[in-house]
Amino acid sequence: MIYNMAIRFLEYKEKTVLSSVEKKERNRFMKKFLFGRMFFASLTMVLLIISCGKKSDFGYIVDPTKNDKGVDSIVFKGDSSQAIDKSKYLQASIFPGLICQEEPRVTKTIDLELFYVKSEDLRISILPRPMFSTGFYAAPGELIAITVPDGVYDLTLQIGAWTDNVAHIQNAKRDPVIYTQTKLIPGKNLTRNLYGGNIYIIPSSPRTTPLKMTFENVVESPDFVLGKTNAAEWKQKLAKSCVPYLELRSKYMIFTIRRDYAIRYPIADPDELMTEWDMGIKEDFYGWAGLEENPANPVDRSPLLPYRVVLDVEISAGY
Numbered sequence: 413m414i415y416n417m418a419i420r421f422l423e424y425k426e427k428t429v430l431s432s433v434e435k436k437e438r439n440r441f442m443k444k445f446l447f448g449r450m451f452f453a454s455l456t457m458v459l460l461i462i463s464c465g466k467k468s469d470f471g472y473i474v475d476p477t478k479n480d481k482g483v484d485s486i487v488f489k490g491d492s493s494q495a496i497d498k499s500k501y502l503q504a505s506i507f508p509g510l511i512c513q514e515e516p517r518v519t520k521t522i523d524l525e526l527f528y529v530k531s532e533d534l535r536i537s538i539l540p541r542p543m544f545s546t547g548f549y550a551a552p553g554e555l556i557a558i559t560v561p562d563g564v565y566d567l568t569l570q571i572g573a574w575t576d577n578v579a580h581i582q583n584a585k586r587d588p589v590i591y592t593q594t595k596l597i598p599g600k601n602l603t604r605n606l607y608g609g610n611i612y613i614i615p616s617s618p619r620t621t622p623l624k625m626t627f628e629n630v631v632e633s634p635d636f637v638l639g640k641t642n643a644a645e646w647k648q649k650l651a652k653s654c655v656p657y658l659e660l661r662s663k664y665m666i667f668t669i670r671r672d673y674a675i676r677y678p679i680a681d682p683d684e685l686m687t688e689w690d691m692g693i694k695e696d697f698y699g700w701a702g703l704e705e706n707p708a709n710p711v712d713r714s715p716l717l718p719y720r721v722v723l724d725v726e727i728s729a730g731y
Contacts (some may be wrong), residue, residue, distance in 0.1 A: 497553040500587070500606035504552040507586040507725050508574070508609060509656030509670075511551040517629045522546065523622035526615045528717050536703070540717035543570070544613045545666065547637075548630040549655050552608035557628035558601045564623065566616040567596040572609030573657070573668045573720075576728040585725045610657060610668065631655055634671065638662035638686040646682065650674060661718065662686035664693035668722040693719065 504510055528542045550556050550571045558569055572591030579588035590607040593614075610633060613625070634653040636646045638661065650658070653671060660667040660682065679685055694714070698704070703714035 495555060497604060497606055499553070501552060503587050504607045508572075508590070508607060511549070511608065511631060511656070512654040515551075515631050515654050517551070517554075518632060519626065519628040520548075520630075520632075521624060521626040523624055524613060525622050526613065526619040528618045529713060529715060530618065534713060534715060535711050536701070536715065539715045540719050542615060542618070542717060543720070544615070545635070545659055545661060546611045546613060546627065547633055547635055548611040548627050549633040549657070550605050550608050550611055551631055553604060553606050554608075554629060555602055555604045556611075556630050557626075558596060558603070559626040559628075560596050560598050560601065561624060562598045564596075564598055568614040568616075569594045569596050569601070569603060570612040570614055571603070571605035572607060573612075573722045574609070574724050576724060576726070578726045578728050580728070581726060608656075610659065633658050635659040635661060636682045636686070638683060638690070641682075643682050647678075660686060662690045664718050665689040666718045666720045668720065670723065673723070 501510065524544060524546065526542070526544055560567060570591060570593050574586075575591050577589050578584045578586065587607070590605075591609060592603070592605045594601065594603045611627070611630060633655050634646065634649045635641070635658050636643075650671065656671055657668055658671050658674065660669065660679075665686065698714040703712055705714055705716075707713055
């Protein structure tokens with residue numbers, strides 16, 4: 413249901429100014445979803461987005477010294493050798509897609525904010541998972557490096573937003589499990605995902621100060637972040653990129669969508685779109701439930717993390 417709702421909203425003519433009739437229709441649709449069917453939306457969101465918390469059998473730390481048959485060796489921009497594993501290139505080309513060689517592979521150090529409120533401190537049954545976007549994308553089969561500060565042992569790296577296992581579906585449109593999770597340790601960690609995907613950091617506990625991390629041989633995802641990204645510059649970056657999937661991010665909502673979808677159905681005003689979603693969650697959902705960002709009673713605090721809606725070619729259940 414939330415999948416259809418996301419599609420409907422993103423395709424909703426993308427007008428900068430809506431008529432009063434359209435606003436009423438839109439608001440009625442939002443109210444119906446947020447009030448009448450919140451349980452089913454939350455359940456579907458769990459099915460679509462949240463992984464079980466257990467490490468996937470496909471996740472692994474790569475031994476850079478190995479160069480098995482069918483693997484192309486190249487020089488890693490660091491102190492280790494790298495190999496591109498093309499064993500799943502065909503499947504990756506079908507979903508989620510390959511990345512052209514012309515797309516720059518970069519090395520960047522960022523300050524990642526990993527602050528959130530634990531579930532036991534909130535009076536809400538299903539809340540967003542502490543899963544933080546980095547703004548980076550891993551190319552299929554390419555080795556990447558993540559440098560973690562000393563003394564930090566509670567981080568997990570996830571590559572890929574598509575966490576559904578669709579092994580039970582006959583003739584599925586993609587391989588059953590295409591995301592990977594790797595436990596990070598202090599120092600340089602090497603890993604890869606044969607299908608590629610957006611890169612996330614999952615902490616086991618919140619942090620009050622940003623954490624400095626370095627990512628090597630990654631691609632910058634053309635994400636739009638409300639309040640940080642200039643809409644005109646984003647559209648130019650979107651047109652030049654060949655990253656197959658990107659994110660539309662705001663305080664309370666994140667959409668993971670295909671880049672060609674965003675080009676085929678242009679978003680006239682991404683600021684207005686994501687602001688509207690933030691207003692819907694903050695006022696129509698949290699406000700209706702009596703939750704606030706800074707309440708007098710801590711038990712009435714609203715979650716600080718965004719909900720995630722991931723567009724997938726195949727899902728295990730739901731719509």
